[in-house]
């Protein structure tokens with residue numbers, strides 16, 4: 513197993529800062545990097561739709577002088593014939609040097625990393641994690657505001673299913689003096705486990721509100737999100753909540769001039785196109801930053817694979833004690849997986865599925 517990137521917490525702050533530095537250097541000196549991956553292949557395995565993540569991964573590898581293979585529709589792969597993620601990962605290891613995987617099942621890229629002999633990058637797994645979007649978000653904040661400390665960051669919209677929100681909170685938690693404002697309707701509030709295990713664990717100051725207008729004046733960063741239609745069990749519930757927050761030019765009148773608006777995109781209706789003209793709208797620059805960070809990441813993981821840096825190890829794991837009952841977990845479809853849980857709080861007997869982080873409590 514080679515070192516992969518499944519969850520942003522696998523990277524130290526020093527490693528993230530080094531990636532930011534490399535990405536800035538790539539932006540200033542692109543020629544210096546144009547042959548770095550000559551002869552290397554990236555496989556992009558997208559079992560779920562994507563525009564930015566897949567194309568920016570592909571552009572990243574091409575701009576590093578490498579090549580790209582892959583698919584953008586699970587229906588054209590042998591997954592449609594029932595091939596497992598484990599077998600797919602073994603196969604791809606025969607054809608490529610590194611792979612990026614997006615999958616609707618939470619934990620699928622982790623299963624791939626356990627079975628591949630090349631690095632695996634999680635390009636988004638269900639409502640769980642999206643670590644390379646987080647790298648893009650961090651570079652955007654850094655380039656736009658010049659710092660990743662002493663910030664008040666508002667997250668607005670679907671904080672329940674928004675995997676980019678969970679990943680970015682996990683990263684920001686390790687920077688100094690970050691205040692969080694969680695702006696969401698009752699039904700789409702940040703899951704409790706993220707509050708306890710990220711915000712509380714790192715003693716982050718946070719408030720929850722349903723009012724974007726109230727939060728606006730204090731924010732340095734406003735991170736807007738799409739209501740994630742594909743994660744809802746009920747279409748009626750989606751219809752009821754889909755326009756909970758719409759950012760307009762008028763609503764920005766009380767915002768700081770130096771505030772920056774981020775959005776992982778795609779947007780549906782949550783940011784008026786008029787806002788695009790405002791210099792504070794950073795979301796298209798954010799998409800460019802995604803390519804730069806993916807270039808830096810591909811270089812890092814390929815170098816570490818050559819150097820034999822070991823894979824991230826999940827410790828304190830129990831097997832066969834619990835069964836994961838999250839229907840979105842990869843364990844619900846991948847038959848051969850041994851259900852495994854890591855202990856996150858021994859005192860209270862709290863365990864989490866190593867694939868999707870669903871919770872179990874030991875009585």
Ligand code: CP
Pocket residue numbers: 561562563564565566636645776777778
């Ligand atoms: N931000 C993001 O993940 O966009 P795509 O779904 O288009 O890849």
